[in-house]
Amino acid sequence: MEIGTITLISFRNHNKTILNFDPNVTVIWGKNGSGKTSVLEAIYNLSIGKSFKTNTKKELIKEGKNNFIIKGVFKNSKNIKKEVYYYQNNKGKRKIKINGKNVLNRKEMIGLNNVVVFSPEEENITKGYPKEKRRFFNKLFSICSKEYLNNLIVFNKTIKQRNTLLKNKNKLPKKQLIDLLKPWNEKYIQTAVQIWKQRNFFLNDFKILFNKTSKEFDNKINIKIDFKENEETRETFLKKIEKNIHKEIIMKTTLLGPHKDRISFLFKNKSLKKHASQGEHKVFLAILKITELLFINKKKQSCPIFLIDDLFANLDIDKSKKITDFLNEIKKTNKIKPQTIITTTDVISLKKNEFFKKGVELKKHKLISGCKA
Numbered sequence: 398m399e400i401g402t403i404t405l406i407s408f409r410n411h412n413k414t415i416l417n418f419d420p421n422v423t424v425i426w427g428k429n430g431s432g433k434t435s436v437l438e439a440i441y442n443l444s445i446g447k448s449f450k451t452n453t454k455k456e457l458i459k460e461g462k463n464n465f466i467i468k469g470v471f472k473n474s475k476n477i478k479k480e481v482y483y484y485q486n487n488k489g490k491r492k493i494k495i496n497g498k499n500v501l502n503r504k505e506m507i508g509l510n511n512v513v514v515f516s517p518e519e520e521n522i523t524k525g526y527p528k529e530k531r532r533f534f535n536k537l538f539s540i541c542s543k544e545y546l547n548n549l550i551v552f553n554k555t556i557k558q559r560n561t562l563l564k565n566k567n568k569l570p571k572k573q574l575i576d577l578l579k580p581w582n583e584k585y586i587q588t589a590v591q592i593w594k595q596r597n598f599f600l601n602d603f604k605i606l607f608n609k610t611s612k613e614f615d616n617k618i619n620i621k622i623d624f625k626e627n628e629e630t631r632e633t634f635l636k637k638i639e640k641n642i643h644k645e646i647i648m649k650t651t652l653l654g655p656h657k658d659r660i661s662f663l664f665k666n667k668s669l670k671k672h673a674s675q676g677e678h679k680v681f682l683a684i685l686k687i688t689e690l691l692f693i694n695k696k697k698q699s700c701p702i703f704l705i706d707d708l709f710a711n712l713d714i715d716k717s718k719k720i721t722d723f724l725n726e727i728k729k730t731n732k733i734k735p736q737t738i739i740t741t742t743d744v745i746s747l748k749k750n751e752f753f754k755k756g757v758e759l760k761k762h763k764l765i766s767g768c769k770a
Protein backbone atom coordinates (compact mmCIF):
# COMPACT_ATOMS: atom_id res chain seq x y z
CA MET A 398 0.00 0.00 0.00
CA GLU A 399 1.23 3.49 -0.79
CA ILE A 400 -0.07 7.02 -1.10
CA GLY A 401 0.90 9.07 -4.16
CA THR A 402 -0.47 12.53 -3.43
CA ILE A 403 -2.44 14.38 -0.76
CA THR A 404 -4.25 17.71 -0.71
CA LEU A 405 -5.07 19.51 2.55
CA ILE A 406 -7.49 22.46 2.48
CA SER A 407 -8.16 24.37 5.74
CA PHE A 408 -6.92 21.36 7.71
CA ARG A 409 -5.26 22.33 11.03
CA ASN A 410 -2.91 25.21 10.11
CA HIS A 411 -2.77 24.39 6.38
CA ASN A 412 -4.40 26.79 3.93
CA LYS A 413 -3.89 24.64 0.86
CA THR A 414 -1.04 22.16 0.72
CA ILE A 415 -0.39 19.59 -2.01
CA LEU A 416 2.33 16.98 -1.47
CA ASN A 417 3.66 14.08 -3.54
CA PHE A 418 5.23 11.07 -1.82
CA ASP A 419 8.07 8.77 -2.84
CA PRO A 420 7.13 5.07 -2.89
CA ASN A 421 10.12 4.43 -0.62
CA VAL A 422 10.92 7.22 1.89
CA THR A 423 9.62 10.77 2.23
CA VAL A 424 10.94 13.19 4.87
CA ILE A 425 8.79 16.16 5.89
CA TRP A 426 10.80 18.70 7.83
CA GLY A 427 10.36 22.11 9.36
CA LYS A 428 10.06 23.97 12.64
CA ASN A 429 7.58 23.03 15.34
CA GLY A 430 4.11 24.29 14.41
CA SER A 431 4.77 24.19 10.66
CA GLY A 432 2.17 21.46 10.09
CA LYS A 433 4.35 18.36 9.67
CA THR A 434 2.32 16.11 11.99
CA SER A 435 -0.89 17.40 10.39
CA VAL A 436 0.15 15.78 7.10
CA LEU A 437 0.47 12.37 8.81
CA GLU A 438 -2.81 13.03 10.64
CA ALA A 439 -4.51 13.75 7.30
CA ILE A 440 -3.17 10.50 5.79
CA TYR A 441 -4.48 8.62 8.85
CA ASN A 442 -7.89 10.31 8.46
CA LEU A 443 -8.09 9.15 4.85
CA SER A 444 -7.12 5.63 5.93
CA ILE A 445 -9.32 5.02 8.98
CA GLY A 446 -11.77 7.94 9.06
CA LYS A 447 -10.52 9.60 12.26
CA SER A 448 -7.53 11.38 13.79
CA PHE A 449 -4.82 9.72 15.90
CA LYS A 450 -4.41 12.94 17.89
CA THR A 451 -7.92 14.04 18.88
CA ASN A 452 -11.57 12.97 19.02
CA THR A 453 -12.71 16.60 18.75
CA LYS A 454 -13.29 17.08 15.04
CA LYS A 455 -13.59 20.88 15.27
CA GLU A 456 -9.90 21.01 16.23
CA LEU A 457 -9.06 19.79 12.72
CA ILE A 458 -10.65 22.82 11.03
CA LYS A 459 -8.35 25.81 10.47
CA GLU A 460 -9.19 28.75 12.69
CA GLY A 461 -11.58 31.12 10.94
CA LYS A 462 -12.78 28.48 8.44
CA ASN A 463 -16.05 26.54 8.39
CA ASN A 464 -14.79 23.21 7.06
CA PHE A 465 -11.79 21.22 5.90
CA ILE A 466 -11.19 18.98 2.88
CA ILE A 467 -8.58 16.25 2.50
CA LYS A 468 -8.02 14.34 -0.74
CA GLY A 469 -5.57 11.54 -1.36
CA VAL A 470 -4.71 8.89 -3.94
CA PHE A 471 -3.72 5.44 -2.62
CA LYS A 472 -2.41 2.52 -4.66
CA ASN A 473 -2.22 -1.14 -3.59
CA SER A 474 0.29 -3.85 -4.57
CA LYS A 475 -1.81 -4.65 -7.65
CA ASN A 476 -1.62 -1.00 -8.82
CA ILE A 477 -5.33 -0.48 -8.14
CA LYS A 478 -5.91 3.17 -7.24
CA LYS A 479 -8.32 4.47 -4.61
CA GLU A 480 -9.14 8.17 -4.50
CA VAL A 481 -10.35 9.14 -1.04
CA TYR A 482 -12.19 12.41 -0.33
CA TYR A 483 -12.93 13.60 3.21
CA TYR A 484 -15.03 16.68 4.08
CA GLN A 485 -15.97 17.88 7.57
CA ASN A 486 -17.68 21.12 8.63
CA ASN A 487 -17.85 22.85 12.01
CA LYS A 488 -21.41 21.62 12.59
CA GLY A 489 -20.32 18.00 12.52
CA LYS A 490 -21.47 17.15 8.99
CA ARG A 491 -19.09 14.71 7.36
CA LYS A 492 -18.81 13.39 3.82
CA ILE A 493 -16.39 10.63 2.78
CA LYS A 494 -16.05 9.25 -0.73
CA ILE A 495 -13.91 6.45 -2.15
CA ASN A 496 -13.59 6.56 -5.94
CA GLY A 497 -16.63 8.86 -6.01
CA LYS A 498 -18.88 6.54 -3.96
CA ASN A 499 -20.24 7.76 -0.63
CA VAL A 500 -18.99 5.95 2.47
CA LEU A 501 -21.98 5.70 4.81
CA ASN A 502 -20.20 4.11 7.76
CA ARG A 503 -16.60 4.57 8.89
CA LYS A 504 -16.20 0.81 9.36
CA GLU A 505 -16.23 0.50 5.54
CA MET A 506 -12.81 2.21 5.52
CA ILE A 507 -11.15 -0.07 8.08
CA GLY A 508 -8.72 -2.45 6.41
CA LEU A 509 -8.74 -0.74 2.98
CA ASN A 510 -5.79 1.68 3.04
CA ASN A 511 -3.73 0.55 6.01
CA VAL A 512 -1.25 2.70 7.90
CA VAL A 513 0.84 2.23 11.04
CA VAL A 514 1.60 5.33 13.14
CA PHE A 515 4.69 5.69 15.32
CA SER A 516 4.22 8.98 17.16
CA PRO A 517 4.56 10.57 20.63
CA GLU A 518 0.75 10.23 21.03
CA GLU A 519 1.08 6.46 20.65
CA GLU A 520 3.16 6.34 23.85
CA ASN A 521 -0.20 6.10 25.67
CA ILE A 522 -0.16 2.44 24.63
CA THR A 523 2.83 1.72 26.90
CA LYS A 524 2.34 4.47 29.50
CA GLY A 525 -1.44 4.73 29.76
CA TYR A 526 -4.26 2.76 31.36
CA PRO A 527 -5.06 -0.89 30.42
CA LYS A 528 -7.83 0.33 28.08
CA GLU A 529 -5.14 1.90 25.84
CA LYS A 530 -3.57 -1.52 25.23
CA ARG A 531 -7.01 -3.05 24.55
CA ARG A 532 -7.79 -0.20 22.15
CA PHE A 533 -4.51 -0.77 20.28
CA PHE A 534 -5.12 -4.49 19.83
CA ASN A 535 -8.84 -4.06 19.07
CA LYS A 536 -8.00 -1.65 16.25
CA LEU A 537 -5.25 -3.93 14.89
CA PHE A 538 -7.40 -7.08 14.97
CA SER A 539 -10.33 -5.20 13.41
CA ILE A 540 -8.08 -4.22 10.49
CA CYS A 541 -7.13 -7.88 10.04
CA SER A 542 -10.58 -9.43 10.53
CA LYS A 543 -14.02 -8.12 9.56
CA GLU A 544 -15.54 -10.78 11.82
CA TYR A 545 -13.63 -9.41 14.82
CA LEU A 546 -14.69 -5.85 13.89
CA ASN A 547 -18.36 -6.83 13.58
CA ASN A 548 -18.31 -8.73 16.89
CA LEU A 549 -16.67 -5.74 18.58
CA ILE A 550 -19.32 -3.33 17.23
CA VAL A 551 -22.17 -5.57 18.45
CA PHE A 552 -20.42 -6.05 21.81
CA ASN A 553 -19.94 -2.31 22.37
CA LYS A 554 -23.56 -1.55 21.46
CA THR A 555 -24.80 -4.31 23.76
CA ILE A 556 -22.69 -3.24 26.72
CA LYS A 557 -23.85 0.35 26.24
CA GLN A 558 -27.50 -0.75 26.36
CA ARG A 559 -26.82 -3.04 29.30
CA ASN A 560 -25.12 -0.24 31.26
CA THR A 561 -28.01 2.12 30.51
CA LEU A 562 -30.39 -0.36 32.16
CA LEU A 563 -28.06 -0.83 35.14
CA LYS A 564 -27.85 2.93 35.67
CA ASN A 565 -31.66 3.09 35.88
CA LYS A 566 -31.73 0.67 38.83
CA ASN A 567 -33.47 3.18 41.10
CA LYS A 568 -36.36 3.56 38.65
CA LEU A 569 -37.15 -0.16 38.43
CA PRO A 570 -37.77 -3.02 40.90
CA LYS A 571 -34.77 -5.37 41.03
CA LYS A 572 -36.66 -8.37 39.63
CA GLN A 573 -37.98 -6.34 36.70
CA LEU A 574 -34.47 -5.02 35.99
CA ILE A 575 -33.01 -8.55 36.00
CA ASP A 576 -35.75 -9.68 33.57
CA LEU A 577 -35.02 -6.71 31.27
CA LEU A 578 -31.30 -7.57 31.27
CA LYS A 579 -31.83 -11.20 30.19
CA PRO A 580 -32.21 -10.64 26.40
CA TRP A 581 -29.19 -8.30 26.41
CA ASN A 582 -27.21 -10.85 28.44
CA GLU A 583 -27.65 -13.47 25.72
CA LYS A 584 -26.28 -11.25 22.96
CA TYR A 585 -23.59 -9.97 25.31
CA ILE A 586 -22.42 -13.49 26.22
CA GLN A 587 -22.44 -14.65 22.61
CA THR A 588 -20.25 -11.80 21.32
CA ALA A 589 -17.97 -11.82 24.40
CA VAL A 590 -17.13 -15.51 23.93
CA GLN A 591 -16.46 -14.94 20.20
CA ILE A 592 -14.18 -11.96 20.92
CA TRP A 593 -12.22 -13.94 23.52
CA LYS A 594 -11.75 -16.82 21.10
CA GLN A 595 -10.49 -14.53 18.31
CA ARG A 596 -8.44 -12.35 20.67
CA ASN A 597 -6.64 -15.42 22.09
CA PHE A 598 -5.74 -16.55 18.57
CA PHE A 599 -4.55 -13.15 17.35
CA LEU A 600 -2.69 -12.25 20.55
CA ASN A 601 -0.77 -15.53 20.53
CA ASP A 602 0.14 -14.95 16.89
CA PHE A 603 1.19 -11.35 17.59
CA LYS A 604 3.21 -12.38 20.65
CA ILE A 605 5.26 -14.90 18.62
CA LEU A 606 5.99 -12.25 15.98
CA PHE A 607 6.81 -9.63 18.65
CA ASN A 608 9.31 -11.97 20.37
CA LYS A 609 10.99 -12.73 17.03
CA THR A 610 11.14 -9.03 16.11
CA SER A 611 12.56 -7.95 19.49
CA LYS A 612 15.33 -10.58 19.33
CA GLU A 613 16.25 -9.51 15.80
CA PHE A 614 16.39 -5.91 16.98
CA ASP A 615 18.62 -6.75 19.96
CA ASN A 616 19.07 -10.31 21.24
CA LYS A 617 20.03 -8.94 24.69
CA ILE A 618 16.79 -7.02 25.12
CA ASN A 619 14.35 -8.48 27.67
CA ILE A 620 10.83 -7.36 26.79
CA LYS A 621 7.61 -9.39 26.66
CA ILE A 622 3.88 -9.23 26.11
CA ASP A 623 1.91 -11.20 28.67
CA PHE A 624 -1.79 -11.98 28.88
CA LYS A 625 -4.05 -14.59 30.39
CA GLU A 626 -6.07 -16.50 27.81
CA ASN A 627 -9.79 -16.48 28.49
CA GLU A 628 -11.44 -19.80 27.67
CA GLU A 629 -14.97 -19.00 28.78
CA THR A 630 -17.83 -20.88 27.16
CA ARG A 631 -21.40 -19.63 26.95
CA GLU A 632 -22.37 -21.77 29.94
CA THR A 633 -19.46 -20.81 32.24
CA PHE A 634 -19.79 -17.11 31.42
CA LEU A 635 -23.56 -17.16 31.97
CA LYS A 636 -23.01 -18.60 35.47
CA LYS A 637 -20.53 -15.82 36.30
CA ILE A 638 -22.95 -13.13 35.11
CA GLU A 639 -25.81 -14.60 37.14
CA LYS A 640 -23.53 -14.76 40.19
CA ASN A 641 -22.41 -11.12 39.76
CA ILE A 642 -25.71 -9.55 38.70
CA HIS A 643 -26.53 -8.10 42.16
CA LYS A 644 -23.07 -6.56 42.41
CA GLU A 645 -23.46 -5.06 38.92
CA ILE A 646 -26.81 -3.54 39.93
CA ILE A 647 -25.14 -1.91 42.95
CA MET A 648 -22.16 -0.68 40.87
CA LYS A 649 -24.44 0.36 37.94
CA THR A 650 -22.04 -1.06 35.35
CA THR A 651 -21.00 -4.29 33.59
CA LEU A 652 -18.13 -5.83 35.56
CA LEU A 653 -17.25 -8.88 33.44
CA GLY A 654 -16.21 -9.25 29.82
CA PRO A 655 -13.50 -8.61 27.20
CA HIS A 656 -13.59 -4.90 28.07
CA LYS A 657 -11.89 -5.82 31.36
CA ASP A 658 -9.05 -7.94 29.89
CA ARG A 659 -5.56 -6.99 31.03
CA ILE A 660 -2.59 -7.22 28.67
CA SER A 661 0.82 -6.62 30.26
CA PHE A 662 3.97 -5.17 28.72
CA LEU A 663 7.06 -6.37 30.59
CA PHE A 664 10.60 -5.00 30.77
CA LYS A 665 13.10 -7.34 32.48
CA ASN A 666 10.06 -9.30 33.76
CA LYS A 667 8.69 -6.19 35.51
CA SER A 668 6.00 -3.72 34.50
CA LEU A 669 7.25 -1.61 31.59
CA LYS A 670 5.06 1.29 32.72
CA LYS A 671 6.60 1.38 36.22
CA HIS A 672 10.23 0.41 35.62
CA ALA A 673 11.32 1.52 32.12
CA SER A 674 12.99 4.81 31.23
CA GLN A 675 11.67 7.23 28.60
CA GLY A 676 14.06 5.84 25.98
CA GLU A 677 13.20 2.24 26.86
CA HIS A 678 9.50 3.04 26.43
CA LYS A 679 10.25 4.47 22.99
CA VAL A 680 12.30 1.41 21.94
CA PHE A 681 9.52 -0.94 23.15
CA LEU A 682 6.96 1.12 21.21
CA ALA A 683 9.15 1.06 18.07
CA ILE A 684 9.37 -2.76 18.22
CA LEU A 685 5.61 -2.96 18.90
CA LYS A 686 4.89 -0.75 15.88
CA ILE A 687 7.24 -2.64 13.55
CA THR A 688 5.55 -5.87 14.71
CA GLU A 689 2.17 -4.26 13.96
CA LEU A 690 3.38 -3.49 10.43
CA LEU A 691 4.61 -7.08 9.92
CA PHE A 692 1.40 -8.50 11.44
CA ILE A 693 -0.87 -6.55 9.07
CA ASN A 694 1.34 -7.53 6.13
CA LYS A 695 1.06 -11.20 7.16
CA LYS A 696 -2.71 -11.16 7.65
CA LYS A 697 -3.69 -8.86 4.75
CA GLN A 698 -0.92 -9.79 2.28
CA SER A 699 -0.36 -6.06 1.83
CA CYS A 700 2.21 -3.91 3.62
CA PRO A 701 0.85 -0.78 5.37
CA ILE A 702 2.27 2.71 5.04
CA PHE A 703 4.59 3.52 7.97
CA LEU A 704 4.09 7.03 9.41
CA ILE A 705 6.88 8.09 11.79
CA ASP A 706 6.20 11.37 13.59
CA ASP A 707 9.04 13.29 15.24
CA LEU A 708 11.69 10.57 14.92
CA PHE A 709 14.06 12.06 17.52
CA ALA A 710 11.44 12.68 20.27
CA ASN A 711 12.60 11.08 23.57
CA LEU A 712 15.43 9.26 21.78
CA ASP A 713 19.11 9.97 21.25
CA ILE A 714 20.68 9.82 17.79
CA ASP A 715 22.14 6.32 18.30
CA LYS A 716 18.82 4.71 19.28
CA SER A 717 16.98 6.56 16.50
CA LYS A 718 19.52 5.30 13.96
CA LYS A 719 19.27 1.77 15.34
CA ILE A 720 15.51 1.85 14.70
CA THR A 721 15.86 3.07 11.09
CA ASP A 722 18.72 0.59 10.43
CA PHE A 723 16.50 -2.19 11.77
CA LEU A 724 13.62 -1.02 9.59
CA ASN A 725 15.94 -1.19 6.56
CA GLU A 726 16.99 -4.71 7.60
CA ILE A 727 13.36 -5.77 8.09
CA LYS A 728 12.61 -4.69 4.54
CA LYS A 729 15.38 -7.01 3.28
CA THR A 730 14.75 -10.09 5.43
CA ASN A 731 10.96 -9.99 5.11
CA LYS A 732 11.01 -8.91 1.47
CA ILE A 733 8.58 -6.07 2.15
CA LYS A 734 8.81 -2.44 1.14
CA PRO A 735 6.66 -0.29 3.41
CA GLN A 736 6.34 3.24 2.14
CA THR A 737 7.78 5.33 5.00
CA ILE A 738 6.89 8.96 5.71
CA ILE A 739 8.91 10.68 8.43
CA THR A 740 8.57 14.08 10.09
CA THR A 741 11.48 15.80 11.82
CA THR A 742 12.77 19.20 12.85
CA ASP A 743 16.34 18.00 12.26
CA VAL A 744 16.90 16.95 8.66
CA ILE A 745 20.65 17.64 9.03
CA SER A 746 21.03 14.77 11.53
CA LEU A 747 19.25 12.44 9.12
CA LYS A 748 21.84 13.22 6.44
CA LYS A 749 24.89 13.51 8.69
CA ASN A 750 24.33 10.19 10.47
CA GLU A 751 23.29 8.32 7.30
CA PHE A 752 19.91 7.24 8.63
CA PHE A 753 19.10 5.73 5.27
CA LYS A 754 21.64 3.76 3.32
CA LYS A 755 23.21 4.97 0.11
CA GLY A 756 21.05 4.19 -2.88
CA VAL A 757 17.82 4.77 -0.96
CA GLU A 758 15.96 7.62 -2.61
CA LEU A 759 14.56 10.28 -0.31
CA LYS A 760 11.91 12.79 -1.19
CA LYS A 761 12.08 15.83 1.10
CA HIS A 762 9.42 18.45 1.77
CA LYS A 763 10.07 21.53 3.86
CA LEU A 764 7.01 23.08 5.50
CA ILE A 765 6.73 26.68 6.69
CA SER A 766 3.59 27.51 8.71
CA GLY A 767 1.36 24.99 6.98
CA CYS A 768 2.62 25.64 3.47
CA LYS A 769 5.21 23.87 1.38
CA ALA A 770 8.30 26.05 1.04
